[in-house]
Amino acid sequence: MLVLGLEGTAWCASAAVYDTETDAVLQESDAYVPDSGGIHPREAAEHVADAIPSVVERVLDRLAERGWSADVDDENDDGTDGGSAPPVDAVAFSRGPGLGPCLRAVGTAARTLAGRWDVPLVGVNHMVAHLEIGRHRSGFDSPVCLNASGANAHLLGYRDGRYRVLGETMDTGVGNAIDKFTRHVGWSHPGGPKVEEAAGDGSYVDLPYVVKGMDFSFSGIMSAAKAEYDDGTPVEDVCYSLQEHVFAMLTEVSERALSLTGSDELVLGGGVGQNARLREMLAEMCDARGAKFHVPEPRFLRDNAGMIAVLGAKMYRAGDTVAIAESSVDPNFRPDQVPVTWRSREESVGVVDPEMRLRGAEAIVEIEGDRAVKRRIGKSYRHPELDRTLRTTRTRGEARLTSDARRVGVPTPLVYDVDVPEATLTLQYVGDVDLAERIEPEQCRRVGEHLARIHGAGFVHGDPTPRNVRVDDERTYLIDFGLGYYTDHVEDYAMDLHVFEGSVAGTTSDAQTLLDAFEEGYLEVGERRVIDRLRTVEGRGRYQVNDGP
Numbered sequence: 001m002l003v004l005g006l007e008g009t010a011w012c013a014s015a016a017v018y019d020t021e022t023d024a025v026l027q028e029s030d031a032y033v034p035d036s037g038g039i040h041p042r043e044a045a046e047h048v049a050d051a052i053p054s055v056v057e058r059v060l061d062r063l064a065e066r067g068w069s070a071d072v073d074d075e076n077d078d079g080t081d082g083g084s085a086p087p088v089d090a091v092a093f094s095r096g097p098g099l100g101p102c103l104r105a106v107g108t109a110a111r112t113l114a115g116r117w118d119v120p121l122v123g124v125n126h127m128v129a130h131l132e133i134g135r136h137r138s139g140f141d142s143p144v145c146l147n148a149s150g151a152n153a154h155l156l157g158y159r160d161g162r163y164r165v166l167g168e169t170m171d172t173g174v175g176n177a178i179d180k181f182t183r184h185v186g187w188s189h190p191g192g193p194k195v196e197e198a199a200g201d202g203s204y205v206d207l208p209y210v211v212k213g214m215d216f217s218f219s220g221i222m223s224a225a226k227a228e229y230d231d232g233t234p235v236e237d238v239c240y241s242l243q244e245h246v247f248a249m250l251t252e253v254s255e256r257a258l259s260l261t262g263s264d265e266l267v268l269g270g271g272v273g274q275n276a277r278l279r280e281m282l283a284e285m286c287d288a289r290g291a292k293f294h295v296p297e298p299r300f301l302r303d304n305a306g307m308i309a310v311l312g313a314k315m316y317r318a319g320d321t322v323a324i325a326e327s328s329v330d331p332n333f334r335p336d337q338v339p340v341t342w343r344s345r346e347e348s349v350g351v352v353d354p355e356m357r358l359r360g361a362e363a364i365v366e367i368e369g370d371r372a373v374k375r376r377i378g379k380s381y382r383h384p385e386l387d388r389t390l391r392t393t394r395t396r397g398e399a400r401l402t403s404d405a406r407r408v409g410v411p412t413p414l415v416y417d418v419d420v421p422e423a424t425l426t427l428q429y430v431g432d433v434d435l436a437e438r439i440e441p442e443q444c445r446r447v448g449e450h451l452a453r454i455h456g457a458g459f460v461h462g463d464p465t466p467r468n469v470r471v472d473d474e475r476t477y478l479i480d481f482g483l484g485y486y487t488d489h490v491e492d493y494a495m496d497l498h499v500f501e502g503s504v505a506g507t508t509s510d511a512q513t514l515l516d517a518f519e520e521g522y523l524e525v526g527e528r529r530v531i532d533r534l535r536t537v538e539g540r541g542r543y544q545v546n547d548g549p
């Protein structure tokens with residue numbers, strides 16, 4: 001079977017033909033490169049509209065040269081000859097997300113071709129295509145996927161018919177964040193490769209580092225990078241340090257996602273995936289924990305129609321086509337809105353392996369009688385200076401907040417000893433199991449109460465996932481305050497709730513009952529305005545907890 005794919009969500013007009021028999025992809029692309037600055041949406045749309053017909057023509061010429069032909073026959077229903085056979089069996093196109101005018105140009109082209117050839121039309125989500133191409137090329141069963149593209153950055157895992165967002169950026173996509181910095185220093189789009197090149201000669205300067213659970217944010221680090229540049233720090237040093245911080249953040253959250261879901265497979269997708277330093281960090285992290293890592297070749301990382309054709313073929317096989325009249329584009333199409341018709345439910349991630357607990361993402365915990373000795377291990381993937389700063393500040397912070405939480409009535413382990421240079425804490429051993437292994441509404445209600453208490457005391461936990469809660473018959477303990485901090489921003493409190501809700505939704509099947517109990521518990525002790533803010537946070541679209549169809 002042959003499927004034509006069309007891509008043009010922003011800067012790249014591309015057409016590809018995927019042959020399911022041989023797994024070969026023919027691809028022709030034409031990039032829009034602005035004279036200066038970033039992407040101008042109108043210019044980009046003009047480029048896509050102009051370039052699509054010629055990339056289609058070129059790829060069809062190559063198809064004809066090779067003599068590949070579609071399975072579909074050219075007979076009419078009554079057996080008479082229907083004229084010339086269509087060159088492909090189906091047409092797939094990027095339906096979103098992306099820039100509206102660009103998407104509309106691609107949609108129009110796709111509908112025209114499908115209508116002319118009388119073949120089915122398949123509407124593909126561009127973000128899901130970025131990750132499915134890695135799963136396809138790697139042959140992995142059920143990987144965690146890190147999408148690092150221009151307008152997006154998120155961690156996804158398949159579960160029960162949907163891709164779940166396990167973590168994502170709280171502001172801009174990773175490529176756009178880097179591109180904003182390069183615009184500031186006068187370099188044109190795309191900025192990523194220019195930063196990578198300049199970074200080669202740079203040395204380390206300290207910049208903000210922001211991860212919250214499996215979510216992360218780039219706005220602070222980008223303002224700091226611009227300020228460093230304006231203050232005269234050599235641009236190579238800023239580029240080098242930007243990469244060290246931003247990619248270490250992405251690697252850390254990927255490791256956390258592997259740990260939380262118990263998956264041992266990671267795939268990388270998206271244009272920023274072309275960056276050698278990011279790939280190196282992820283490969284090193286996976287290697288250290290015995291996980292497999294795959295990154296597709298560059299032509300399938302940056303925007304390309306090959307990934308659209310490959311996913312289009314899977315969808316077509318599953319009967320997942322769209323009528324022309326219903327094929328309108330969606331600039332805000334989220335990956336977790338897509339019904340995953342081409343995968344079976346058995347492939348879900350998130351079946352938690354109890355053994356994993358002692359091999360958490362950042363520390364080694366040894367149980368000695370009634371004590372747990374927790375050592376934050378060095379991560380060879382990150383810069384030694386950044387590594388030391390993170391380990392010592394988190395160790396110190398964890399000791400302090402664990403005690404502060406107990407003082408306001410939240411069950412936490414006693415802190416017996418703190419060794420900051422060794423990044424080691426000796427804590428009381430608490431609970432029988434992780435909440436992840438025995439998750440019930442009553443425990444979730446208590447987690448809600450506990451979080452409300454610490455928010456009332458002016459700090460957040462920073463990573464309240466079901467693995468950072470321990471339970472026994474009597475109590476529900478919060479542990480691992482290493483990402484917590486003092487703050488009076490309601491947004492930070494709402495993010496704590498969002499992290500808990502996101503990780504419950506990402507790893508359980510009946511999340512709604514658990515989350516209702518959690519919010520009830522929170523409201524019993526805490527303030528309604530935090531729950532209200534949580535709704536606003538979710539409503540921003542970018543980071544919704546989407547549980548089921």
Ligand SMILES: C[C@@H](O)[C@H](NC(=O)OP(=O)(O)OC[C@H]1O[C@@H](n2cnc3c(N)ncnc32)[C@H](O)[C@@H]1O)C(=O)O
Nearest residue numbers: 009010149150151152175190191192271272275302303
């Ligand atoms: C919605 C869609 O239009 C969008 N696609 C997109 O942004 O193009 P993509 O090819 O996936 O990623 C482009 C980004 O990838 C960055 N990039 C390319 N090469 C890079 C490199 N060597 N290092 C770092 N970033 C790089 C570029 O600077 C740019 O920000 C998306 O997937 O979010």
Ligand SMILES: [Fe+2]
Nearest residue numbers: 149150271303
């Ligand atoms: Fe993309």
